[in-house]
Amino acid sequence: MTDQINQSGEPTANTERVFIFDTTLRDGEQSPGASMTLEEKLEVAELLDTMGVDIIEAGFPIASDGDFEAVSEVARVVKRASVAGLARSAAKDIDRCAEAVRKAVHPRIHTFISTSPLHMKYKLQKTADEVLDMITASVTRARNHVADVEWSAEDGTRTEIDFLCRCVELAIKAGATTINIPDTVGYTVPEEYQALFETVRARVPNSDKAIFSVHCHNDLGLAVANSLAGVKGGARQIECTINGLGERAGNAALEEMVMALRVRGDRLPYRTGIESSMLTRASKLVSAVSSFPVQYNKAIVGRNAFAHESGIHQDGMLKHAQTYEIMTPESVGVAKTSLVMGKHSGRHAFKEKLKELGYELGENALEDSFTRFKDLADRKKLIYDEDLITLVDDEIVHAHERIKLLALTVMAGTGGPQSAALTIEVDGEKMTHQATGNGPVDAIFNAVQALVPHHATLELYQVHAVTEGTDAQAEVSVRLAEEGKSVTARGADPDTLVASARAYIAALNKLMVKRGKNRPEIMAG
Incomplete structure (x- = not known):
């Protein structure tokens, strides 16, 4: 008993x-x-x-x-x-x-x-x-x-x-x-x-x-x-x-x-x-x-019975579980309390969640990641652990980048041709170009090529959904090869086209590091 x-x-x-x-x-x-x-x-x-x-x-x-x-x-x-x-x-x-x-x-x-x-x-x-x-x-x-x-x-x-x-x-x-x-x-x-x-x-x-x-x-x-x-x-x-x-x-x-x-x-x-x-x-x-589903907020056994999204509640729970829970989840057969990450979550919960996932970020990196997380949470109803992993990995990749994506507008549809207006920052210099292509992704990559000339060959372009649902984050993998050197980079965003641009630019940044070049344009040389 x-x-x-x-x-x-x-x-x-x-x-x-x-x-x-x-x-x-x-x-x-x-x-x-x-x-x-x-x-x-x-x-x-x-x-x-x-x-x-x-x-x-x-x-x-x-x-x-x-x-x-x-x-x-x-x-x-x-x-x-x-x-x-x-x-x-x-x-x-x-x-x-x-x-x-x-x-x-x-x-x-x-x-x-x-x-x-x-x-x-x-x-x-x-x-x-x-x-x-x-x-x-x-x-x-x-x-x-x-x-x-x-x-x-x-x-x-x-x-x-x-x-x-x-x-x-x-x-x-x-x-x-x-x-x-x-x-x-x-x-x-x-x-x-x-x-x-x-x-x-x-x-x-x-x-x-x-x-x-x-x-x-x-x-x-x-x-x-x-x-x-x-x-x-x-x-x-x-x-x-x-x-x-x-x-x-x-x-x-x-x-x-x-x-x-x-x-x-x-x-x-x-x-x-x-x-x-x-x-x-x-x-x-x-x-x-x-075949009778249990309502999410059902007492004791509902999915949300031991889940907390509110930043105030999460902060209290992290300090002492009994601030917002009158029984332990283990007492009813639930593995543990769940801190559900969403637009109401605060920095404390975000930091603890990242620690749980194996990330220890400095204050500046944490602040940047938290800002991106809040932006994602405003656009995406449910934030899964995989979303956070992808977001932080993406942030780490871009922490020392010299080419940064600032803005992207894509025109696509059955009429064609598809076009992309791309604005990037290269070593602090803002640059914009509009290009067309055989599809929106081709147009984006052509715009990047025009702004950052290079001879790298695209060996892989792959898209998959990080999580379930129509609002799932897309994760794009891009592999570029140049002069025997090959790099793979990822980009993630709820917008597949933005994720594609992020991945392509991240791969170029990696190539620059591998070649030790001081200016992006030298890549064309």
């Missing part, structure tokens, strides 16, 4: 156990478009079992032969957790569910019936007395099959409190070992939900004979808050799903529940058996098999 740690790194007294009931394979799969194959369900179930989930609700056996087979197979492969199947109050549902979970190490039947006036009148078309009789009959039948029976009051948060207490008392008397009062439609608020559990547990005389459970939907964005409130009200089982997967707006997210209890043990003195370092792995698996 994962130790409970507070912000100061001290263990907390999270001694009271809360059981985690995962319904990703049942309630989660009810999300439109989230159906999983048998093999995928087994893969998810085995991971949930390994990470310490206490109860895995594997499906609704009566729904289809496929669901029955999935529950049966999950029951067969799971080694530690209880395996539950869902059943309505009908005898056929309960018998089918019992058969499906028969091979489980710890089988559970989870049976339910609606108890709110709205549901009883319009959905069930049953009277209150009929519902009470069905509770007794269904729980008794389930208990005759297995020792572990959970009973749920569907739409419990919109059920009249007196009637709810009668239902709970009868369910426990008939043999229910777990009582679930779900917020089926995501309607309640935390204070109300906590009070509901306190009231039911206080008023039902045999309430100490069962574990109470929360099951909250996220229609108002309150599923996690309501679930925690229910625990404070006396519930000791939390029903949830990986990534909050579930019908409509989803269920309470397992990873958020687990980490809220882990991080805020000072206010929530409870513990779970979940190995939290497996949360990110579980999130990615469920996202992959359900």
Whole structure:
């Protein structure tokens, strides 16, 4: 079990156990478009079992032969957790569910019936007395099959409190070992939900004979808050799903529940058996098999949960991680905090990122590179490590250059001919020339040739994208050969033509160094 740690790194007294009931394979799969194959369900179930989930609700056996087979197979492969199947109050549902979970190490039947006036009148078309009789009959039948029976009051948060207490008392008397009062439609608020559990547990005389459970939907964005409130009200089982997967707006997210209890043990003195370092792995698996992407800013497991771009945040993080992170990325299975480089990043983060990539630049070189980085970040949405490597390498190449690119304008299209107006600086002297060519790159190189006459032969011209996307930086490689001497240089820019000019000029600078010439024009000699 994962130790409970507070912000100061001290263990907390999270001694009271809360059981985690995962319904990703049942309630989660009810999300439109989230159906999983048998093999995928087994893969998810085995991971949930390994990470310490206490109860895995594997499906609704009566729904289809496929669901029955999935529950049966999950029951067969799971080694530690209880395996539950869902059943309505009908005898056929309960018998089918019992058969499906028969091979489980710890089988559970989870049976339910609606108890709110709205549901009883319009959905069930049953009277209150009929519902009470069905509770007794269904729980008794389930208990005759297995020792572990959970009973749920569907739409419990919109059920009249007196009637709810009668239902709970009868369910426990008939043999229910777990009582679930779900917020089926995501309607309640935390204070109300906590009070509901306190009231039911206080008023039902045999309430100490069962574990109470929360099951909250996220229609108002309150599923996690309501679930925690229910625990404070006396519930000791939390029903949830990986990534909050579930019908409509989803269920309470397992990873958020687990980490809220882990991080805020000072206010929530409870513990779970979940190995939290497996949360990110579980999130990615469920996202992959359900084809439901995880939003970037999703708590705990979202791509940005441990990523920082703001210069103020990055500076704070570099000084002390807890300035902006209340848990370590490692605690949820993320390798490390990510300082995302972008237009909001500051010099401190830029310098540290370069150090991480193996670059130690002097102040002037750092300032020049930072200026170019900010210019790139204004034009490119995502800055990858490869972008920074290329940018700094390009800066280093040009640090001692005698020929510098100042400006480039290219005219291209189907009409032709293509032309390039190029302005360069040669040993401090500004020079401009316009040339045409068989394509824009040829025009650029012809302009360079006119401004810096030479006899070098172009042996290689190669372009590739440094990173992905239509705004990717282009990296151009150019190899020039002259009098047996060969040099290769690179140029990078989001504009492929600018990168081409940079690479060609960088190669000329290298040739000049190799030949030891004092003036560029001597290269023609």
